[in-house]
Each structure stands twice: as C-alpha cells, then as structure tokens.
Amino acid sequence: MSVLMPMDKLPGLNKATILLVGTEDALLQQLAEAMLQEDCASELQVHLAKSLPLPSNGSRPRIDLIVFVINLHSKYSFQNVEESLCHVDSRFFLGKLCFLATGAGQESHCSVHQSMVVKLAHTYRSPLLFCDLEVESFRASMAQRLVRMLQICAGHVPGVSALNLLSLLRSSESPSLEEL
C-alpha cells in the first residue's frame, strides 16, 4: 500500500508544494487558481488529486501541506476522503494536513451532516476549515489563508513551525467533541 510520506524527499529551495485532494475537480481547480494568484515570496506549486494513493511519480516534489476537500452536498466526496486518509503517513497529522468543508451555506442540499466532518477532523486531530468555495470572495480569502499555512508548513516563516500552528489553531477551536 503506497503511503504519502512527508519527509522522504529533500525540500526545494524556496519551494512550497500543496496537495488538494477532492472528488470535484472544478472546485479544486478554482481554489488552486485563486491560490496561485496570491503574491507570495515562496515558489508555489499546487497539485490536484481526486484521491489517494497518487500514481507513482519520481519527479513529484515534497508535499508540505495536504488539504482534503469535502463537499457537504456529496456523500461520495466524504467517503472518498475517508478512504484516502489510509494512504497518508501519520507524520502529516502533526500540522501538515487539514480538512476543508464546502457547501455548508446551502443547508437543504447537504447530505453530509456537519457533525460528521467535525468528528472526522477530531479523530485525526487536524484543523477543519469551512468555506463555500463556490462564492468567489470566500474562495479568495480561503486561498490567502491556505497560502499562509503552506508557507509555515514549508518552513518559510521563521519562528513558526507546522506543529506550532496546529496547537495555536487547536486552542481557539470550539468546545471539544465530548461537550457537543
């Protein structure tokens, strides 16, 4: 079973690579384009994948941040993410992985309940972000946020590491699952 490793390659000079995983290509494409439009001191690369494992490719750079995109309107996208999580090395869960849920704005179309994604994120101890990717302004601000997170995870921000960021995000989260 091929597993995605965080540290199996040397980092590129000033390079930061993000991997977006999700079933709906159109959404991923739009988010990727929004990210690439951001002004950023690091050299960005965005990889889009429908699911893991990725096809074997020696020239792929080291992945600094994985974002799993779940569309709350589609159970299929949720199942896809659950299955892909098996192919991720456990060291990614130390701040180099996050979940992004889209579609919460249209409650009537949601077939995946919010508590399911909250539970998933809690199980994997990783941050969960909500954003309606179909709305351009929300998408643009999420892109900014992801670029910033990516820079931290790639080690380009002095004094802040991925693990620091994770604990910062954790403490400002809503009450833990037991209290829900």
Added chain:
Amino acid sequence: MEETVAEFLRRTILKIPMYEMMTILKAWDFFPEEQLQTVNFRQRKEQLAVDLVLLCEKKSASLNDVALLDIIYTQAHRNHKVWDVFQMSEEPDDDVNLFDMEQFKSSFKKTLQRALRNVTVSFRNAEENAVWIRVAWGTQCSKPNQYKPTYVVYYPQTPYAFASLSTLKSTVPLLGQALKIASNHHQIMKMDLRSRHLDSLKAIVFKQYNQVFENHNSTKPLQERNLGQNRNVDPRLIHENTVEKERIQRITEETFGDYPQPQLEFAQYKLETKFKSDINRGILAEREEPLRCLVKFSSPHLLEALKSLAPAGIADAPLSPLLTCIPSKRKNYFKIRDK
C-alpha cells in the same frame, strides 16, 4: 357562427403570443394574405382577438376551422404538453396492409362517433408523413368540451403514436381502441415513456438519437484533445490523476456517446423488494411483504445531467445500468422487483 364556437376562437387567439400571431395565422391559411395585411397587429391582444373573430364570422368559420387553429398553436408549443407513447402490434399472421391515410382518418372518426355521439375530430398532416389528430370529447348527451382535448401524433407505417392525453381519464381506452382499429392493429399498449419533449421522444422511439451529423475529430486520441484545451494553464498547477480522468472520459463517451442526448425531465423507479440484511434477524428481515419505495430523478435535461455526473466528480464511473439504459430501453418508468 355559434356563440360557443366564437368564444372558442377568441380564447384560442388569446393563447397565441403576439410575436407568433402572424406566422400562425399564415399557417392557418383561413384568411388570404391581402386580408391579413389589413388587420392592425399593433393593438392590444384583446382588441385584436375581437377584430379577428368578427372577420371569421363574416367568412363563416366552422368549428373545424377553429380546431385546426388550435392544432397549429399546439404544434408550435408542443413542449407545453406532456406526451405519452403508445405502441401497437399486429397479429403475426396478419397480411401486410397498405396504409391509406383517408381510410385511416375516416375509420378513426367513425369509431369515436359510434361510441360517443358527440366528438370533434380534426386532422392535420405534418412533416415526415405524420398526422396530428385533435379530439374534443363529449358524451351521449352533452356537447364536446373544446378546452380539454387530446392530441395524437401518429406515424403511419410505424406502430407508434404519441399522445397528449386529456385530463378526462375515461377517454383513454376509447382513444386506444380507435387508433388500433383505424390503423389495422391488433393490440395497443402504453409504453413506460413520458416527456414534454416530443422530438426527443421521437428520437428515442425511432432510435435516431445516436446519429452524429457534423464531422467530429473523433480520430484524434483523447489526450491530444484534452491537452489542447489546457494550453493556458499555469505550469505551477499539476493534475495528479490524468489517467483516471481519461478513464472516466472514455467510459462516459462509451456509455453516452459523442452526440447530444435526447431531452427528458425525469426518471422514476418503483422498488418492490424484500428487505435484505447480513444479520438475517430482526423485524424487517422477517417481514413477508416487500417494501415499497419510489425514487424519482428530475432535471431540465436528465440525460445530459447523468452524462456529466462522473466527469464532475459527483459519482463514480461507470454509472448504474439502471440509469444508462433509459434511451436504449426506451423507458423512464421502471419497476424493480425481486427476481
């Protein structure tokens, strides 16, 4: 002109949208061209209707003339009605009868008139040999109701007829009977196919939907076509699953073809199956009667929506054959039972 006929005419004219008025009146051919030029088409529709009714009275328009106008209007707005499909069959040892249009029309009319003294039956020939039939239903003692007619489009030389049934449900068996007898068939039954789009129904029933008329670059391999589209993409953006995407494109094309899909609004599945469970215990598993459930898929263009499910990443390819068999099986109503 009788008052009821005049009212029927007035209401029919009011249905016609102003931008179509001239075209429809010309197709009706009741007024010569010169007379139409004298009518003021710039006034409000209510007033125009009054003027036209007066002109028709002078020319003694009959009920049949107005029914013809109604047919022309419906032909122009065929998508406003919901169409069912009927299939007829002959006895295997019947002689092949040469079809005679006049004989069909008179036999159809006679059958209906024999059963219900009061019916209005009108015919209009259309393209591709088809005949449009309009039937307004009455009873033994009451006059036909002109506002709830049935329209039938019959293609002679084929066993198919498309009908937009009146809301008067009791008329359906009699209509079937008349069609069967007039066209020299032995049996008639309703197919499980229904849609507003008459032309799409025709394409499905006569299996004409898979004809591609333009020249396609189908000889170019799929990768070249996709790469050509992506020439302006940022090199910093990399798609990892190109092989998977190509597989999905290929399967979608194999299932749905390269051509535009016929237009249907829904597909309905009635399930009558017994509860199946791994555990083999529990109240539901012991239940003798099957569970009943109805699933309906609706869309302005159902088949195109199904075709785009896998490429959009909303479903896995290949799709369930229950969904993809709709045009080839010529049905959009399904009953699923335990074998």
